[in-house]
Amino acid sequence: MLLAIETSCDETAAAVFTNNGKLLSDIVMSQDHLHARYGGIVPEVASRRHIEVLPAVVKEALHKARADMSAVEAIAVTVEPGLMGALLVGTSFASGMARVTGARLIPVNHLEGHLHAPFVGSEPLYPFVGLVVSGGHTSLYLVRDTGEYTLLGSTRDDAAGEAFDKVGRILGISYPAGPRIDRIAKEGRHDALSFPRPMLNEDSFDFSFSGLKTAVLYAVKNGALSTHSLADIAASFQEAVVDVLVQKTLKASEQTGVDRIVISGGVAANSRLREKIQQEATSRGIEIVIPPLRLCTDNAAMIGYTAILRLRTGRIPSEFSVSPRSTFL
Secondary structure, eight states, rough: OEEEEESSSSSSSEEEEEETTTTEEEEOOOOHHHHHGGTTOOHHHHHHHHHHHHHHHHHHHHHTTTGGGGGGEEEEEEEEEEEEEHHHHHHHHHHHHHHHOOOOOEEEEHHHHHHHHHHHHHHHOOEEEEEEEEOOEEEEEEEETTTTEEEEEEESOHHHHHHHHHHHHHHHSSSSSHHHHHHHHHHHTTTTOOOOOOOOOOSSOOBBHHHHHHHHHHHHTHHOOOHHHHHHHHHHHHHHHHHHHHHHHHHHHHHHOEEEEEESGGGGOHHHHHHHHHHHHHHHHHHEEEOOOOGSSOHHHHHHHHHHHHHHOOOOOOOGGGGGOOOOO
8 A cells, every 4th residue: 555645835634545546545634724813824833733633644544544554565755845844744754654664655746746636546648738726836837748747837926826815815805815715706707807917928938926916906005995896806806817827828738739738736726717728728629637626735645646656657766865845846
């Protein structure tokens, strides 16, 4: 069996797979309630919480899989990128368990996990253009095969999910603001206010959302909440983000000649993004692959699945590299 551990940010997660890739358990413990009072993730709080709950989360994952550590032959753990303290908790725990049990230790990149999240429980479909969009990341990749990734573009400042949270604070929407803005926006008009689409018409596949956040701030300071409903402002902001994500991703697909797109990460749960990318892609004959909602946010199932793909192909990074890093894929 393979045990997977994920602690890159504020979710404490563990999953168990059979050697042939069948998912037996997938446990995720959220910290949203702890960070809500601060309006965002506090790294020290996240790290301490991982220390407190990780042993119990692993125990629950093993119990649900009807297994114990004696049956675990490999341990996959997220090593990058993420909050350094949070990563240290996961890698230290996994390394300790591997030394005690003799299990093989497999380092996994968090973003590689997100890219493969839609395929958990099935076979990966290569090649594809992958958009990883979350609170910490907004990046486009060309994925040719397991371990073969080309970064096409990434955010130059705020990630899309980060922009949702910051705009949420401007609008008085509690953390985590992304899902709440999505719900509120369903009652509003997407074209109520005209917000900028940053970098949409540039040749680069990079993203920038800080200017859009500032545009919302100025709109509110100039009285937008007295002339428009909260739902209209939320819907107009969300539409601007979605337009940029959709158009740049479709452009990447067209320029690379790859007619399959994977959307993953926490913002992949956004209903407007899922709806619009599907509509636009269908009209162009492009296949869209998006994980179920439970696999959009951080989880250990995607980490374990990626490790299994690495084992199958023999492309395993040295286990001596199992130390946390804040670098990207």
